[in-house]
Amino acid sequence: MKSASDIARDVQSGTSSAASELDVALAQIRARNGELNIFLYVDEEGAQRTAAALDERIQRGEQIGPLAGVPVALKDNLCQTGIPTTCSSKILEGWRPPYNATVIDRLLVAGAVPVGKTNLDEFAMGSSTENSAFGPTLNPLDTSRVPGGSSGGSAAAVAADMTPLALGSDTGGSIRQPAALCGLVGVKPTYGLVSRYGLIAFASSLDQIGPLTKNVRDAALLLEVIAGHDPLDSTSLPEPAPSLSSHVNDGVAGKRVGLVRELIDGADADVMASVERAADALREAGATIVELSVPEFRLGLSAYYLIAPAEASSNLARFDGVRYGLRVNGDDVTSMMEATRTAGFGEEVKRRIMLGTYALSAGYFDAYYGQALKVRTLTINAFARAYHQADFLLGATTPSVAFAFGAKTSDPMAMYLSDVFTIPSNLAGEPAISVPFGTGDAGLPVGVQLLGPGRSEALLFAGARVLEIADGRS
């Protein structure tokens, strides 16, 4: 599949057109979506109108933005005006938002063509996309396995060559983990770098929107487009979008890379081997490898599984049948709300709402939620300590390659444990990238993770690019 930067160049120059690039995408979606269950909604007409308008502007000699004519897949927790937005939940079935998420406005300004909404674990709660009310998404690389989650649909869309770019959201690894399992580049940006306005919240203090792409350069390009201050998000960083794609080829000469034991321990042997070879590749490119131990990272899981459900229990209260979405009737308003929520939410969402409500409730707050916020501080301090010794950190993204359907569904704790390597970056609000490096069990891709301090995206892209080249992917 053509890269996003090639498409944009060809569309702008007239060697291709937005309409024909869209046709390629739509053809692939038609060919494989039935089997893989990636898109919940394909906005064929809207995308064709957008593409036609772009082509007309180009014919008039206008300069379109950096994503001219590039088809993009959107995780279905991003609000797009008039387009069904479900969060893969029955509770939002039929709802069409009356407004655009900020990232979608920015995509449109850059000339991108949104083609549709992709499947996810309901309300982004899960690591396999099996928790969707609309059925699981299949991993295009091996349809007996999960694509990861919660941005499994977005990852699969890129992996199945449907679109070169996709947006996901990452609360505890939901971009990086499916990127790893589908052989893609996935970025969780610095908290506040990308506006959350229009992203249906899972855990507000952890959520970030980010790119899923085939290569590092496209990821940098897409992140540049969606990043930068947004006055509609109070937690948005005050500065404009940083320049990223210009730093992709900066290399890592002279950089210190921290190989963190806690980000490898417990991973399968094939994954561990990939991380070690990645360290070698970085060393060969002129970096020094420092072996580090950051024991606090292990506690991140406990803190995360209290903080995220706590915020979620409050964020998901609004789905009560009063204003939009599903309503199941009841004799009085409380019965109506209970009936609606009971019918509308799936089991994993209920489990997390229960957990979060409990963690916030009177008598338990200090012991659970209060304690978890302190562990969050501990994690931040631990990262800061590590960055005295290293410019960025290296570890695995996930403990294993893509696993089979049903492998972890009966044991929520086992599923939660698979997020152990990705969670620390969300707790600290710091950026991390998963980049494919080598293959493991059954020839499936392995993702390695680069983690950096706040606002260090350019450095991480440079590191990821070194690995991409070393892995034989131009």
Added chain:
Amino acid sequence: MSLTNGWEMVVGLEVHTELKTATKMFCGCANSFGSLPNTNVCPVCLGLPGSLPVLNARAVELAMAIGVALHSTIAPSTFHRKNYFYPDMPKDFQISQYDLPINVGGFLDLPDGSRISIERAHLEEDTGKSTHLGGSGRIHGADRSLVDYNRSGVPLVEIVSGPDIRSSTQARDYASELRGILMATGASDGRMEEGSMRIDANVSVRKVGQPLGTRCEIKNLNSLRSLQRAIDYEAHRQTVILEEGGRVRQETRHWDENLATTSTMRVKEEADDYRYFREPDLVDLIPDEAWQARIREGLPPMPAERRSMLGARLHEPSDSLLGAVSVVVDLDLDAYVSSARDAGVPAELALPRAANELATDLGGLSNLSFEAFTATLLMERSGELSPTQAKSVLAELLASGGEPRAIAAKKGYEQLETGAVASVVAQLIEEHPDEWSRYRDGDEKLAQFFIGQVMKRTKGQANGKDVIAELHAKR
């Protein structure tokens, strides 16, 4: 009313005031009363998925102004979510300040010299409004309710007093003084009838000197009168319970203005678990010194100061004049009085004219310039207009504007010549010989009688001073 038998009431008030901003607390929708239902709503104040709040700077400034006026400390503050399900609350949580409010501590001095402590004054958002269909129109017995979210997200400041109030009169005075302060800061229009200022009263009773008793919270106090009556009723109810050896149950009670009683609204339950936690979509609010100073400097004088400014010039501050001072300050008519006074009209004349004549037609103030008010009173002072005529000119000015002298001419208020007054006085002396002889014997009260009679006969066109001069001359 005070309690007997050694009982005293302990009252604290929670006053919610809507802030007079152009937009809501967290979105750009208009903050306006009386629009068609669900027309001032957007993704944020409807709680649509994906929407995020951004704090209104003006709301923060008005909250700080309230704090400054109440001698509070402006402190670093945060926002929390108060979680509970209710259909008029679009997110099913309310964004409110919790353990770290913007204004901490403070006090309010009442006109009678007593001081009520302020615990806090914090920012929070308002809810939507429900209309109940079927039954009596109240929530109980209704079949169905309709919700309008225009009010959802309107900025509120909740001002919590200490439990320092000891009588319903004092509660009323506190609320009234606070209302004046809120209006003076520009934070509120003080309209209780439109719900822009709402009061809850925490009432308990105890034997003097004993620890605090169990309190009840009284809601639905829509006027100062309801506030006073409800507190009296509730304190009496609790006293009776305790006298009979019973126990007061902690609960929220509803004041029914028609029945003049309070009744149980909801009992404090274990289920009242609001799961407060920091609102992750908002950041800390830490107004720096410069911002605070701008607010302090921009603050106009508060009612107490204005009352003392207006009262200071009175030679003999009678109760009625002091009453007029209060009315003038309450109704924000100070500028009329001071501009008249600066032009040489005595405060003793300007105050009652403002407190009585202007107060009857506040809507007409836009027609009445300070200059026209002053000119009218100067004509009255010089004797060109009688008091009755001056009042009538003011009424006309309020009704349709214009120029006082032209109005007086149009009304035919050419005052009677002194000669004409003399002949009327002579006539009256003939008709009322008894009164005249008592007046001559030194009963000064009779002067008023004769003045009144002259005015009646001349339809107010005589000048009072001329009449007195004539009476003196004939005495």
Added chain:
Amino acid sequence: MSEPLRREDVAHVAKLARLILSEDELNRFTQQLSQVLEHAHDMNSLDLANLVATAHPFGLVNVVRDDVTRPSLDHDVVIAMAPDAQDGRFAVPRILGEAP
């Protein structure tokens, strides 16, 4: 913190969260939530007393907007979302209790 999660705690939480759980779910959730909370006890091994809680990753302060109106949504669009509406308002079945 060490006392085990009871079935009635889970039932109480379900009520707070406006969820109706079947007997089966109640049992399952009690067991699964216990497991997660049990895992969270690893935080107890730490002395966290001197640490400040972090609610936000970055310390932004005083993020405010000007008091300037922005367009509201079109009324018809708003009401079209409603599962039930009457007279331009969102309709709900009877409300049994006053707001707290």
